[in-house]
Amino acid sequence: MKKSTKFMIGGGVIVVLLVLAGSFAMVNGFFSSEEDTHPPCGKLPKQSEVNDAIETHPDMVNDIEALGEDVIVNVGTPCENFEDQALIEVLYDSKADREAISNYLGRSEGFGVPVHLVKR
Structure with missing residues (x-):
């Protein structure tokens, strides 16, 4: 076999391996940003509604905060102009905290207002 043919076959194998490794990494979350988005600023509820939601769901707040050592639930105002x-x-x-929080929220009825996960 010619040297150029061996080089082309070897290069093809390397490309296939890189594509497979990249696909594996994407599927397993190695390239995810772990950033959640929230509804547009003009669509968020009033701060009083969010305060009421926290006050009427103290068990949920406690359950979520118990999912991780430094997990904190509070009222957030992410939009400067609103x-x-x-x-x-x-x-x-941590990623483990995030997964536990997401799993909990997925099984619960929710607060009735948007929830935004923020990694410190």
Whole structure:
């Protein structure tokens, strides 16, 4: 076999391996940003509604905060120009915390207002 044919076959194998490794990495979340988005700023509920949601769901707040050592649930105001609009902000430290929070929220009825997960 010619040297150029061997080089082309070897190069093709390398390309296939790189594509497979990249696909594996994407499927397993190695390239994910772990950033959640929230509804547009003009669509968020009033801060008083979010305060009420937290006050009427103290068990949920406690359950979520118990999912990780430094998990905190509070009222977040992510939009500078919409100071009266808010959401529930859940601060967490690790990927394991995030997964536990997401799983919990997926099984619960929710707060009735948007929840935004924020990695510290």
